[in-house]
Amino acid sequence: MRLGFLACLLACLAGPAFAQGQVNVYNWSDYIAEDQLKVFTKDTGIKVNYTTYDSNEILDAKLKTGRSGYDVVVPTASPFFVRQLAANLYLTLDRAKLKNWGNLDPGIMAQLAKYDPGNAHAIPWMWGTVGIGYNVAEVRRRMPNAPVDSLAMIFDPAVVSRFVDCGVMVLDSPTDVLPAALKYLGLDPDSKSSEDLKKAAEVLKAVRPYIRKFHSSEYINALAGGDICLAFGFSGDILQARDRAAKAVEKREIAYAIPSQGAMLWIDVAAIPKDAPHPEAAYRFLDFMLDPKVAAASSTLTGYANGNAAATALLPKAIAENPWIYPPPDIRAKLYTVTAANAEQVRERTRLWTTIKTGR
Amino acid sequence: MRAVIALPFTWLIVFFLLPFALVLAISFGTNAPDAAPPVALTWSLDNFKLLFTDDLYVAAWLSSLRIAATSTIATLLLGYPMAYAIARARPERRSLPLMLVVLPFWTSFLIRVYAWMGLLAENGILNQFLRWTGLVPDPGTILGTEWAVHIGIVYAYLPFMVLPLYATLEKLDWSLLEAAADLGARPVAAFLTVTLPLSLPGVVAGCLLVFIPAVGEFVIPDLLGGTGTLMIGKVLWDEFFTNADWPLASAVAVCLLVLLVGPMALFQRQQARSLERHR
Numbered sequence: 011m012r013l014g015f016l017a018c019l020l021a022c023l024a025g026p027a028f029a030q031g032q033v034n035v036y037n038w039s040d041y042i043a044e045d046q047l048k049v050f051t052k053d054t055g056i057k058v059n060y061t062t063y064d065s066n067e068i069l070d071a072k073l074k075t076g077r078s079g080y081d082v083v084v085p086t087a088s089p090f091f092v093r094q095l096a097a098n099l100y101l102t103l104d105r106a107k108l109k110n111w112g113n114l115d116p117g118i119m120a121q122l123a124k125y126d127p128g129n130a131h132a133i134p135w136m137w138g139t140v141g142i143g144y145n146v147a148e149v150r151r152r153m154p155n156a157p158v159d160s161l162a163m164i165f166d167p168a169v170v171s172r173f174v175d176c177g178v179m180v181l182d183s184p185t186d187v188l189p190a191a192l193k194y195l196g197l198d199p200d201s202k203s204s205e206d207l208k209k210a211a212e213v214l215k216a217v218r219p220y221i222r223k224f225h226s227s228e229y230i231n232a233l234a235g236g237d238i239c240l241a242f243g244f245s246g247d248i249l250q251a252r253d254r255a256a257k258a259v260e261k262r263e264i265a266y267a268i269p270s271q272g273a274m275l276w277i278d279v280a281a282i283p284k285d286a287p288h289p290e291a292a293y294r295f296l297d298f299m300l301d302p303k304v305a306a307a308s309s310t311l312t313g314y315a316n317g318n319a320a321a322t323a324l325l326p327k328a329i330a331e332n333p334w335i336y337p338p339p340d341i342r343a344k345l346y347t348v349t350a351a352n353a354e355q356v357r358e359r360t361r362l363w364t365t366i367k368t369g370r
Numbered sequence: 371m372r373a374v375i376a377l378p379f380t381w382l383i384v385f386f387l388l389p390f391a392l393v394l395a396i397s398f399g400t401n402a403p404d405a406a407p408p409v410a411l412t413w414s415l416d417n418f419k420l421l422f423t424d425d426l427y428v429a430a431w432l433s434s435l436r437i438a439a440t441s442t443i444a445t446l447l448l449g450y451p452m453a454y455a456i457a458r459a460r461p462e463r464r465s466l467p468l469m470l471v472v473l474p475f476w477t478s479f480l481i482r483v484y485a486w487m488g489l490l491a492e493n494g495i496l497n498q499f500l501r502w503t504g505l506v507p508d509p510g511t512i513l514g515t516e517w518a519v520h521i522g523i524v525y526a527y528l529p530f531m532v533l534p535l536y537a538t539l540e541k542l543d544w545s546l547l548e549a550a551a552d553l554g555a556r557p558v559a560a561f562l563t564v565t566l567p568l569s570l571p572g573v574v575a576g577c578l579l580v581f582i583p584a585v586g587e588f589v590i591p592d593l594l595g596g597t598g599t600l601m602i603g604k605v606l607w608d609e610f611f612t613n614a615d616w617p618l619a620s621a622v623a624v625c626l627l628v629l630l631v632g633p634m635a636l637f638q639r640q641q642a643r644s645l646e647r648h649r
Contacts, residue, residue, distance in 0.1 A: 065611070067611030067612060067614075068611070070614060071611060071614075073406065074406045074407050074614070075406075075407060076406060076407065093404070093614070094406075097403070097404050097406040097408065098406070099406055177511075182597070221597070222511075222514055222596070223596055224597045225597075235491070235493055237492040237494075237511075238492070352403070353401050353402075353615075356613055356614075356615075357401075357615065360612055360613045361424070361426070364605075364608070367598070368598050369598055
């Protein structure tokens with residue numbers, strides 16, 4: 011009797027691990043058109059176990075602990091994917107198994123190659139910029155000639171102090187904010203030198219009294235709900251805030267601006283962990299993500315640009331021609347990316363960040 | 371009989387001692403970002419040295435102690451009258467308020483903290499109400515301040531204060547108060563010289579049950595607190611997730627545990643003593 015129970019338990023545990031009929035996908039929340047998942051299962055017979063997360067750090071910790079059980083994950087290229095790649099966590103992709111590879115956008119692939127030489131381990135999924143989100147009416151009321159498309163909006167104490175009463179939030183992420191402060195100073199945003207970072211920290215300390223909170227997601231609701239009027243955050247998040255604010259009872263107009271000095275370009279990539287239990291199904295799923303129909307449907311849902319050149323033609327005009335999502339070539343030329351830092355630099359950077367945040 | 375005793379010990383060894391030994395071993399290691407897991411076991415004391423030389427960690431620790439202490443006192447001041455009222459009510463009337471104290475546990479802790487965000491935000495329910503009454507045309511924002519953290523802790527841990535207090539007060543021999551009155555003590559004097567000293571075991575138990583978890587609290591300061599709110603639980607999270615520095619995070623965890631051993635031992639002793647008294 012007891013043996014029977016144990017055998018059943020073992021069978022239950024072993025069952026999913028050996029079946030090829032499923033794929034375990036770990037993705038950001040609201041990051042793929044979920045109706046397409048049913049299409050995938052119908053076409054391939056592979057069941058999709060779809061789970062979501064809302065921070066790169068959680069994914070990073072799971073992958074580094076090992077045996078995460080995931081077949082497809084979607085980390086942000088820098089600094090997370092690069093660090094995971096260095097720890098040898100990803101499978102080298104066999105392009106013969108990805109018949110839709112040719113759909114990828116060469117420009118994004120070139121940017122991505124900085125992190126993944128030869129694009130050997132990952133495909134780009136969504137990409138976007140880090141910029142300024144603001145409540146049009148509140149900002150105009152306080153400063154009619156506000157330089158909304160300049161980093162001065164956040165980093166110039168004389169400007170940002172005008173909005174202290176209606177609320178300012180900034181991403182709680184040294185890897186996104188310090189490069190922007192460096193850019194504002196006219197320095198190399200990718201600089202890792204202590205001297206440059208200290209200068210960037212000085213800029214932030216000067217505006218710190220005017221920033222209500224550093225947080226990486228709260229600004230979406232806060233901007234939409236009128237709790238703040240200015241945020242430094244991710245393009246798609248601010249678009250979400252705009253859509254929510256437009257639907258709210260008390261309507262608010264939220265706008266996004268890519269800083270004219272240049273903005274950080276981030277790319278989320280899809281990759282297969284080395285210890286993926288169902289690598290063949292994972293390849294089928296990656297190829298499915300490379301399908302222009304799937305990418306286009308997902309961009310329509312998220313409000314982010316995708317790395318799939320063939321998908322652009324399938325997008326609604328409101329997305330394909332939105333300069334906040336697909337910036338015009340002159341702005342796109344000014345977007346920058348940053349490389350990963352080593353352990354010592356990471357500690358110095360986060361330590362500096364804590365000093366800035368706590369105002370000590 | 372032996373098997374019965376062995377069970378909790380096995381449980382403790384498997385689910386506390388072994389994991390703690392792992393954390394302890396990692397705390398003597400070195401961060402290795404290009405490895406998985408990102409740890410090199412080097413048996414160095416560098417992480418602990420950093421904890422005591424960089425004033426961030428000491429400041430975070432002190433600030434956690436301060437916030438935990440003030441919110442524990444606030445919880446006591448709020449919880450004592452509640453427990454007292456329930457204990458003095460007629461027995462058939464006690465179950466409803468007791469159930470109301472426990473009722474919040476039916477909803478996820480996280481959702482309840484999120485609800486407080488909705489209450490305390492700039493355009494939250496509280497401020498909307500204050501503006502609607504016209505009494506406070508421009509109320510400040512509580513969310514994102516240390517006040518919000520205190521409110522969150524007091525709210526979340528109130529049942530842990532009320533229940534042990536109620537348990538002590540309920541057993542109190544109220545005829546002692548009549549005796550005090552007969553001897554000329556006014557109600558306040560009777561409370562201070564009779565009820566309060568007799569309920570002290572409940573006060574100590576309640577305070578420790580609130581204080582110990584509040585020191586390491588992460589969710590409440592993260593969601594309700596502001597950027598300037600420095601607490602050791604948040605520092606630990608940052609070291610582990612943001613910096614991916616598992617050894618340093620483990621060192622912070624080890625120190626947190628060692629520093630909490632004092633209050634925990636106090637709680638243990640007090641519990642043992644009250645058990646003896648009831649024998």
